[in-house]
Amino acid sequence: MFNFPDPTQAQLTEDGQLKHFLDIEGLPESLLLELLDTADSFVDMSEQQVKKVPLLRGKTVANLFFENSTRTLSTFELAAKRLSADVLNLNISTSSTKKGETLKDTLMTLEAMHSDMFVVRHSDSGAAHFIASQVTPNVAIINAGDGRHAHPTQAMLDMMTIRRHKGGFKHLKVAIVGDILHSRVARSQIHALRILGVPEIRLIAPRTLLPRNVEMLGVKVFTNMAQGLRDADVVIMLRLQKERMTSALLPSESEFFKLYGLSEEKLAFAHPEAIVMHPGPINRGVEIASSVADGPKSVILNQVTNGIAVRMAVMSMAMSGQVAERAKKLEAGE
Template sequence: MNAPQRKQSLQLDAHGRLRHLLTLEGLPRELLLQVLDEAEAHDKALRGQRKKQDALLGRTVINLFFEPSTRTRTTFELAATRLSADVLNLQVAASSTSKGETLFDTLKTLEAMQADMFVIRHESSGAAHFFAEHAAPGVAILNAGDGRHAHPTQGLLDLFTIRRYKGGAGESGSDCFAKLTVAIVGDVLHSRVARSDIHGLRILGTREIRVIAPPTLIPAGIEDMGVKVFHDLERGLDGVDVIMLLRLQKERMLGAFLPSPGEFHRDFGLTRARLARLKPEAIVMHPGPINRGVEIEGDVAYGPRSLILQQVSHGIAVRMAVMSMILGRPAESAPRRSRR
């Protein structure tokens, strides 16, 4: 069994349903589309009169964040609350892990509190897989970002946003990916978001995926993931439908990966002038938090082509969809897909 197959067997039950969500790598296209459809139904409910649902009533969700986060932790908390779950946000810096407790001991201690799902964010790649491999039956693990490895719900909300604005919802909207050229720009080397986006875009059949960055911020062998590498921003942006900008992750940089943030902006920052190289209907995305004047110009970040704030909003619906598919009942208005 190869690596993607092992990951899939850990994430899915015998009927092909989600048990855990650790990575998008190796997941079936049909399952990704089901998540996006579920998210459409939850988003519709959130924009209507019925913002509160009972899909997770009586369930306990623990947000276990070993790394700081605002957007991700808050949207997970809102998503679980909207589904009527009991939510505990664990302050790890003040917990027993700072006293030497192992990850395994932490997991078993919290399981004893009858938690149903752990939403885990950790600085080490593979931490979410460790929890999933050692979790008790019936306890779900949802990866909120592990090291450089994966951030699957961010990948899903990015796919959701692209489909919403480039193709619409449903079967016909999903076909939009085959017509798109997507560029991922910036600190690809340290970005778990970039990896999840690439896996998701490939699964949904995206026509062309480009990564654009200085050579020092491109992972070795990334071409094997089915992407085209550019070191020149102007060339890489020609004919692009979607541009995803990445934050420079200085906290993960142990050496001199680039001369300075100012020089990075000069060579790779998205400005109003460079925006003109994109297709007229192209959209701009960023997982946040943004660094104004580094990866993006302030006017572009909140300009008419930017969907950065919409991504944040979509994150609630997407995370509701994943949680309800794993632990609860799916949204009533979500279309049902027959398995092919």
Template sequence: MSIDASATVQKDATGHLRHLITLEGLSREEITALLDLAQFYVREPGDLAARDQSLAGHTVANLFFEPSTRTRVSFELAARRLGAEVVNLDMQSSSRVKGETVLDTIYTLQAMQADILVMRDAEPGLPAYVARFVAPHVCVLNAGEAHLSHPTQGLLDALTVRQLKGDFGALRILIAGDISHSRVARSAWQAFKTLGAGELRMAAPRELMPPPEEFPGVLRFDDIDQAITGVDVIMTLRIQRERMSATDIPDEASYHHSFGITMERMGRANPDAIVMHPGPMNRNVEIASEVADGPWSVIQRQVTNGVAVRMAVLATILRNAQARHSLAS
């Protein structure tokens, strides 16, 4: 299913979010509303976590058919902190490995009264496909789709930038690394573009840069030293080895020398630039440890914001579902 189709299927008849499949097609106002609610849920590390009962009596099923730490745990924490029951299903414990179809798995969970399905899968188009067949009361959230989309990651990245930099219109933002295989790059670009980023740059080795029709309006570089000069935000990406053929995989030492975000290269960015990474990091490959742990790094803030963003998405999706139910009754 195309991105346009994914954007269409996620809205209900009144134009509100029923599912969250992609950030493509969301307005600036819709994204801002999600970020505002997420900010309400943000707490500093060491403080008591935000909690309410927005999802009390509801069941969230996490269906992760690809490995995950940050996204899976943060969705689980987000749902529990909103009062939901949570069921975790991974590839090893799923009947899908026995040949059960995805839709049969979904129908089984629906029969057990799961209300929200959080899905991560390597198959392009699967979240939107499932969203077309779920029962009217069931919502689907995309927790990472192949190389195409990771909407809650895009939102938490945008929240992090907004907290630290304010007006997007004044910013030069660089996304650097394995862009071709990165769903994070695509969702972050959609969020930054919609929020009016002043200048969006992308830098990658030529073999890891997507074709020209992707990411319209972006300034493209194959020289990281040029790309990083004068930027305010640097998002560096992991090499997506699981999505590459053997011939595409770069030599780690050479990659770090040519494209890694190092202390020396940080001297080319603006003095108050911030450095982001979606994790997991390949230290001293795409990013030097001194940078990842240094004063520019906001990587742990991204993780903290991830729980708040997923709380906001869950609460918004369920609120919209309750509004539809009220109209129908």
């Protein structure tokens, strides 16, 4: 577990531009909207014959994944390549950190290779903040998920998906369902939804999978699916984080599905035009029925497509902020 500095100071330049992307908390609504607008400009690139722009040409992006995730790593790698960056994927499981080299030594080695951006995924909360505090100022740090703490790019691709299907945020009822306790995605989603002005955020879970005092985040808590889903405009299902559970918090997966899995019968309580989301990977028949995951209200595959665009936007904005801050310091003679 690492310490958390002020998220706003750690992430923004003096002019309010993005220089790191570590957490949603503390960021202004205007910056989140700028990020979404930038991502919108990238989303149609997949339909073009040439799927590249030169925004990061000559830059090196190092993906430092201390925790496995094929989906997130793949979308970050593809996003960096579509921005014309050179990409280095560091296999931490076989790297020198397993031979006794410290994290700081690894960072210094990568800096010596003149890397411009580190995309970091780590099992310890606060790891991305720690790395941002240790690297030289001209290296941008993007948090690809740290412990139970935050997963800001996942939250923003979810926000992009919601906006593209619902047009905005100010009128929505959003329900987040499942393993809230262990989910860094849920925490980042709650912060993003609040900043963007969603008036009603609902959490639906058994008591054993709810954090203590979670109501302090400005959410409504339900332990009954029918009550929590009633008239919801957006339903976000979460994966059961079984690898992070230290005790038996559930009677069984079948019992969980019976009470909290999203079936067509339970989805009928939501608004008729509700959309269904899931950050993946999906445990079919545990969190969600296949008929719902593959059904007409599911936008799960749209989330994957939007994830590439959002990560392109984050990378380009962070690098732009780094360049602007460096130029300002050079002008000041620092």
